[in-house]
Amino acid sequence: MNAQIPRDRTQVGTSPPAVSQFADGTPDAVRLDGVAKAFGSFVAVRDVNLSLRKGSLTSLLGPSGCGKTTLLRLIAGLETASRGEIAINGRSVGNVAIHKRNIGLVFQNYALFPHKTVAENIGFGLKYRGVAKAEMAAKIKRALDVVRLPGMEERYPNQLSGGQQQRIALARAVVFEPDVLLLDEPLSALDANLRDNMRVEIKLIQKALGLTTILVTHDQQEALAMSDEIVVMNQGVVQQIGDPKSVYRFPRNRFVAGFLGQANICGCEVLESAADTSGQWRVRLDNGTELWAVPGGETRQMPVRAGDRADVVIRGSDMKLSVSEPRDAALPGNRLAGSIVDSSYLGDDTQYVVDVGGTNFKLSQRTSREDGAGAGDLLRPGTRVFITVARDACAILGVS
Numbered sequence: 001m002n003a004q005i006p007r008d009r010t011q012v013g014t015s016p017p018a019v020s021q022f023a024d025g026t027p028d029a030v031r032l033d034g035v036a037k038a039f040g041s042f043v044a045v046r047d048v049n050l051s052l053r054k055g056s057l058t059s060l061l062g063p064s065g066c067g068k069t070t071l072l073r074l075i076a077g078l079e080t081a082s083r084g085e086i087a088i089n090g091r092s093v094g095n096v097a098i099h100k101r102n103i104g105l106v107f108q109n110y111a112l113f114p115h116k117t118v119a120e121n122i123g124f125g126l127k128y129r130g131v132a133k134a135e136m137a138a139k140i141k142r143a144l145d146v147v148r149l150p151g152m153e154e155r156y157p158n159q160l161s162g163g164q165q166q167r168i169a170l171a172r173a174v175v176f177e178p179d180v181l182l183l184d185e186p187l188s189a190l191d192a193n194l195r196d197n198m199r200v201e202i203k204l205i206q207k208a209l210g211l212t213t214i215l216v217t218h219d220q221q222e223a224l225a226m227s228d229e230i231v232v233m234n235q236g237v238v239q240q241i242g243d244p245k246s247v248y249r250f251p252r253n254r255f256v257a258g259f260l261g262q263a264n265i266c267g268c269e270v271l272e273s274a275a276d277t278s279g280q281w282r283v284r285l286d287n288g289t290e291l292w293a294v295p296g297g298e299t300r301q302m303p304v305r306a307g308d309r310a311d312v313v314i315r316g317s318d319m320k321l322s323v324s325e326p327r328d329a330a331l332p333g334n335r336l337a338g339s340i341v342d343s344s345y346l347g348d349d350t351q352y353v354v355d356v357g358g359t360n361f362k363l364s365q366r367t368s369r370e371d372g373a374g375a376g377d378l379l380r381p382g383t384r385v386f387i388t389v390a391r392d393a394c395a396i397l398g399v400s
């Protein structure tokens with residue numbers, strides 16, 4: 001279990017200075033200390049502390065309006081922080097104008113100049129920086145090679161597909177070798193297939209160039225697939241920071257559990273601890289169902305006492321469905337009896353809604369033919385079923 005304990009650099013609701021370097025001595029490429037932004041009386045970003053490793057890709061993930069773009073604009077210098085400090089490569093940038101921050105920007109709508117060629121679009125930032133003509137042509141050529149559109153110099157944006165335009169926007173952002181690359185929902189205008197390909201391409205380009213990158217997205221799959229670190233935000237407040245696996249496996253609160261992946265979240269009362277040293281607790285869900293669960297959160301150290309009110313979080317992917325009662329009664333997993341409410345065939349997976357004691361649980365099973373839950377034989381509403389879920393896959397959160 002210890003091996004799974006993730007790093008926790010989240011500082012929710014407090015504002016101690018962020019460390020200026022990581023434990024292995026790597027200096028942080030971007031650092032935010034107690035950064036806040038208010039528009040009039042509305043606080044869009046609250047007390048954010050962040051430190052980003054050089055060459056890493058960090059996602060800002062959260063629902064619409066949670067402050068992702070505002071935070072990106074603060075780092076870019078398009079907005080001024082109401083409070084706090086932002087440093088890039090150890091240099092405070094509070095008084096540094098946007099064009100002197102050496103930041104590459106890509107927005108959702110590509111924003112290429114329609115009447116300029118690809119070469120002129122990519123070269124725009126270089127011209128501004130006074131790069132000589134011959135050097136400029138060489139850099140443009142290299143940037144086009146990087147985004148795998150060689151020889152496209154003389155085309156106009158309207159002669160390119162959406163995915164190609166987005167790659168030109170990326171070439172334009174990386175051509176002057178920025179210290180930081182900021183991407184705001186760069187893939188949202190693309191269709192699903194192209195988006196998948198571009199995710200991989202951006203990641204490869206980012207790694208090949210060793211670019212410290214911040215990606216804004218509200219798409220959890222995108223964040224999970226692309227990031228070294230995910231910063232989950234809600235209502236201007238950072239909820240959790242960690243690598244994709246630990247944020248998914250060990251959400252720190254109800255919001256993160258519900259936002260990232262499919263989670264069943266039920267109110268419960270904590271009854272008693274297990275007599276052994278397993279750290280498990282017996283809990284009674286609000287629908288009367290009793291099961292064993294373990295304290296959750298990043299370090300699995302959430303303090304729990306008998307009599308506490310809390311939430312139990314169970315991932316749908318951790319629940320196994322069967323139509324016959326599991327035979328081995330000695331298995332330590334929780335076993336819940338219920339009935340199918342709904343089933344949706346999603347190709348690789350089948351998603352079920354199961355009523356357990358009056359509460360609907362959502363779970364997904366790999367589509368298979370073996371247990372009567374196959375593609376040609378979805379379980380019908382009303383079918384009696386059993387759910388098995390490991391005790392340590394039931395996390396106690398939100399203790400009060």
Ligand SMILES: Nc1ncnc2c1ncn2[C@@H]1O[C@H](COP(=O)(O)OP(=O)(O)OP(=O)(O)O)[C@@H](O)[C@H]1O
Nearest residue numbers: 039042044062063064065066067068069070071218
């Ligand atoms: N210039 C502004 N003046 C007033 N309010 C603003 C301004 N810019 C942003 N806001 C508000 O700040 C909040 C955060 O906006 P922001 O654009 O950062 O959200 P977001 O997380 O990027 O959302 P989305 O996913 O929809 O792009 C919103 O409530 C927005 O209305």
Ligand SMILES: [Mg+2]
Nearest residue numbers: 068069070216
């Ligand atoms: Mg936004």
